Amino acid sequence: MDEALLRSLTPTVIGVLVRRGADFAAAEDAVQDALVEALRVWPGEQPRDAKGWLVTVAWRKFLDQVRADTARRRREDLHDEQPPPGPVPAVDDTLHLYFLCAHPSLTPASATALTLRAVGGLTTRQIAQAYLVPEATMAQRISRAKRTVSGVRFGRPGDVATVLRVLYLVFNEGYSGDVDLTAEAIRLTRQLAARIDHPEVAGLLALMLLHHARRAARTAPDGSLVPLTEQDRGRWDTGLITEGVRILQAALARDRLGEFQAQAAIAALHADAPTAEETDWVQIVEWYDELTRLTDSPVVRLNRAVAVGEADGPRAGLAALAGLDASLPRYAAVAAHLHERDGDLATAARLYAEAAHRAPNLAERDHLTRQAARLNTRRRS
Structure with a gap:
């Protein structure tokens, strides 16, 4: 059974249910129930029209929920208005779901969990395992998040920067449980890049690919960490590096520099160095100066101090460190x-x-x- 197909169809099916009259929370619950049903049925025989099958089952699950909830009188007219069978309209609400799940009223933890469920198509159990929390805890977190955004309608302009921060949070969680969140974040960012023409989306995708290219070299066989300067660069994924650099160059050519493009430029300079000793630290410091101008982040200043220490010597690095909060x-x-x-x-x-x-x-x-x-x-x- 193609689980990747299921995940990719999840936001589209949610969008169909919302357009038919379901609110977001009810639609998302119904689609999750349909995914569970697909996991049970599809191994025997996968339907020819996977999307149509999921829409039909999810809509039936939604109607069952409505009928069971007599308090929702305003939805009683839906009981007898099931849409006639036929092709599902080719409307893609994935981009709207990205913005909805990264709503500014949500905490970062809630936004990442909701994004993984509604856009990523992961189950609550998978998300809980990835974040090393009990399933009941994650279920409550997702439920609260859905209630928060249930009144927000599709079509409202979203904040790209918030969406990108959520995806970067997912990426930085790495791997645990049976879901590789790093790979999932790359998949979702590729999906976003295919739907929105924005240099910072491309910058984030490039950054993820360049970091992910070093993954195999980051740990020793015993599981211990290997610092960047000591990594076996022969184990870096040159294909991902080439793709990341190509995407970054196209984004930088648009002359709309953002923080993810600047971070990706720093990662590209590390990837370009044949050895640690040949790293162009002077240019890395220049990119950190740009990043500081864009974000004025203490964490960026901390990383800049490392680069200054490599470019101009440890005393200069310590001077750059002065004034930062030791905590x-x-x-x-x-x-x-x-x-x-x-x-x-x-x-x-x-x-x-x-x-x-x-x-x-x-x-x-x-x-x-x-x-x-x-x-x-x-x-x-």
Whole structure:
């Protein structure tokens, strides 16, 4: 059975039900029920018209919900108005669903979960496993999100920047459970890029591809993290790099620079270097300057300090670090790296240990702990 086909049809089928009179929350529930039915029935014999089958089953599920809910008197006229059989209109509401699921009234966590359900076609169980939370918790999160956006009608202009932030959040979750969220985010961003002509959409897609190209080299066989400078570049996916650079160049040529294009340009410079030593750090600093101008983000300034330290030396990097909040994520790790390059092993070891204590996951904590132990061993020898 083609599960990818099911996922790709999900937003279209939701759109059909909404246009027939269902509100978003009811339509999404009905389509999820239809997907479950497809998972049960299709392995035996997949229908010739997959989209028509899903629309028919989902509409029947929706009508069953209406009939069971006697409190919804305003929908009673739908009971006898089931549309006649025939071809489903070729109307694609996927783009509207992107904007709806990234509604500014939703929290980032709720927006990502709703996007994965309504646009990605994932089940609540799959999303819960990916985010390592109980299924009941994720179900409540999605239910609250659907209630929040249930009154928002299709056709209302959406905020592209919000949609892109949601997709980037999905991408950065990486992999857990039986769903690869990194690959899912790339799939959804490709889908968005096919529907909207916007340089920042292309920039985000390029950024995802360039980062994803390094995935195989990011961990050692024992699961430990491998820093960028130590990665085996022969394991990088040159096909994804080529595609990402091509998409980025086309976006930059439109002269409407945005933060995702700038981030992708930095990733492209890393991908272009045959070795870590040949990285064009001077140009990377220039792109970080552009990114700082666009976002004025403390996290961007933190990453810029690393680049400055490589381009102009560790003292310059430490100077660039001055003034930033020491509680920023990865601040201690960046400071440790710069102090180590400057020869202050005692301070670097202490900061690596501090960074390990604050690490957001086990792999990063183990890596930083090993860095602290390595420097302490050097100091004693």
